[in-house]
Amino acid sequence: MLQHRKILIIDDDVSLQKVLGIQLENGGYESSVAESGQRALELLAEGSYQPECILSDIKMPGLSGLDLLPLLKEQYPLVPVVMLTAHTDLETGLKAMRSGAYDYITKPVRRQTLFETIERALQYYDVEQENNKLKEENRRYQENLERNIEERTREVIDAYQALKDTNLAVVKVLAETIEAKDQYTRGHCNRVRMLSRELASHYNLSEQEIEVLEYGALLHDIGKIGIPEKLLNKCDILDKEEKAVFEDHTVIGEKILSIIEFFNPCLTIVRHHHERWDGSGYPDGLKGEEISLLSRIVQVCDSFDAMTSTRPYRGELPLDEALGELKKGRESQFDADIVDLFIAQKIYRCVL
């Protein structure tokens, strides 16, 4: 619908202002006049008036049409500007179009040309407005989408962290259950966890592997639940039969934890924390690097903490003696590199 669409005429020629004004009013448009480029900029800057098409003369005192054009395009890029040129000056009209004018009309202005040009310019204006609206909607949609994704991601991370905290708390309770049964090992599992994590920080392990290591270290002795208490707390050295029962805690632990899928990655640590580097350990007699790195780390930390804690069959060893025992076990009981790292980096400090 063409009625009442706003056209701004910029022209210093009063008679042309009038002619154009009357023609536009008769054609159903609403026209306004600025007698100079400067005045047009002031009118637009007020903000209350927004033309949908601008007709601008080229030759005007002060700002010429060609000087005004870039200012209009910069501030009102969606409003089409139709230039008015002298009949003899087509080159200027083309130059104006190359500078961003929508079209040009030669003077004297023919009524039909005026209306046809304005109608096309208004259609262009409508399309540009619609495009701009869609772009804006799209931008807002993208912004919302990004915000929603960020929020959801944060929620998922928080939920995952809460779940991890709960898991760790449950596992600590489980570990303490073992310790309650074995009076000599209070705090042992958590210390093995801390030592293992400290040692692991010197290896290039992923966050996931460190998590597995921590759970495995906490739960390595969970199988002791299945071992008679009097055997766990026995002050004498175990006889062959008792030893076999005791050694079963590795396999029992693996069996208990295998019920819960979440613990599957920790099973090798639980099963193999009593294997030995030279192959003389239990339950599988694995050798060297057949034993996983995480299990080898737990072996060293478990042994160190066992040596520096009181056991039913002996008192605690002083630090230097415990470290001496670790050194003695290089390449027979333990992975020599891990022992060396444990001593060189003073890993034990995190539990002293």
Ligand SMILES: [Fe+2]
């Ligand atoms: Fe054990």
